[in-house]
Amino acid sequence: MNDETPDIQTSSSSGEASHQPDAGREPATVKKKRTKISAKAATAAIEARIGHKFADASLLATAFTHVSALKSARKRGDSYQRMEFLGDHVLGLIVSDMLYRAFPNADEGELSKRLADLVRKESCADVAKSLGLVDDIKLGAVGAGAGARLRKSVLGDICEAVIGAVFLDGGYAAAAQFVERNWTERMRKPRRPLRDPKTVLQEWAQGKGLPTPVYREVERTGPHHDPQFRRRSQ
Numbered sequence: 001m002n003d004e005t006p007d008i009q010t011s012s013s014s015g016e017a018s019h020q021p022d023a024g025r026e027p028a029t030v031k032k033k034r035t036k037i038s039a040k041a042a043t044a045a046i047e048a049r050i051g052h053k054f055a056d057a058s059l060l061a062t063a064f065t066h067v068s069a070l071k072s073a074r075k076r077g078d079s080y081q082r083m084e085f086l087g088d089h090v091l092g093l094i095v096s097d098m099l100y101r102a103f104p105n106a107d108e109g110e111l112s113k114r115l116a117d118l119v120r121k122e123s124c125a126d127v128a129k130s131l132g133l134v135d136d137i138k139l140g141a142v143g144a145g146a147g148a149r150l151r152k153s154v155l156g157d158i159c160e161a162v163i164g165a166v167f168l169d170g171g172y173a174a175a176a177q178f179v180e181r182n183w184t185e186r187m188r189k190p191r192r193p194l195r196d197p198k199t200v201l202q203e204w205a206q207g208k209g210l211p212t213p214v215y216r217e218v219e220r221t222g223p224h225h226d227p228q229f230r231r232r233s234q
Helices: 028-050 057-063 081-102 108-119 121-130 144-153 155-188 197-207
Strands: 215-221 228-233
Touching: 028 057, 028 155, 057 081, 057 155, 081 108, 081 155, 108 121, 108 155, 121 155, 144 155
Parallel strands: none
Antiparallel strands: 215 228
């Protein structure tokens, strides 16, 4: 009599082999966790450049989302556009306050000219470039060349959206700190003349009670795309 216990079979009764994990494939849960860690690291890097740690990181994500990256065009509110609107006005208020305190002898006209120069899109784009924000913009399915051009064209918008996000997350004080860090030097050294020579002459003439000057061209030099003129006023 054979008293040996039969071997236990691991295969199923249907004869199908049991499914074993692919040793060369990363489990979905691990991959998801790794992606989440990478996203947190990317967010922390942006926060370090901006100089503000967000309590609500979704605000920062929205500030960098172009409308082309949305799955549905009807959800435009999920792009940066609303934050850009808010940030534009927050920036104007903060820079106005900075100018008022920095130039106590400037009249309303001069302050307005300085404000217009500091809050224009080109100035905002320069700030975004200096902070290295161009590669953080989320775009939809566009070509490499088109994507590069689009990123540059929306840099000013992104900067204003970031200001709006900081304002929503940390209030006026946090937004003011961001603007003061990035606009104080620009405020002290305006890159464009506040008034062109023609405007200066006209204002002088009006102040003396004289008629508005009439100009006559006496010489033109330089290339066609960038000519220089000499004019005589009468």
